[in-house]
Amino acid sequence: RCPTSVAFGGPDLRTLYVTSASKGRSNDELAKYPHSGKVLAFTVDVTGIEQAEYRA
Numbered sequence: 001r002c003p004t005s006v007a008f009g010g011p012d013l014r015t016l017y018v019t020s021a022s023k024g025r026s027n028d029e030l031a032k033y034p035h036s037g038k039v040l041a042f043t044v045d046v047t048g049i050e051q052a053e054y055r056a
Helices: 027-032
Strands: 003-009 015-020 039-043
Touching: none
Parallel strands: none
Antiparallel strands: 003 015, 015 039
């Protein structure tokens, strides 16, 4: 219901991780949307781009 962030991961960068919000939700909303406040993982047909490592 309220995705907060997405990121690709996994060994082949084909796992899409999605976080969702639960803060500020009523008990009724949390019951209706049980994945609130969770990290969800989906296997997708596209490949993410590896982030370059930053060194200071």
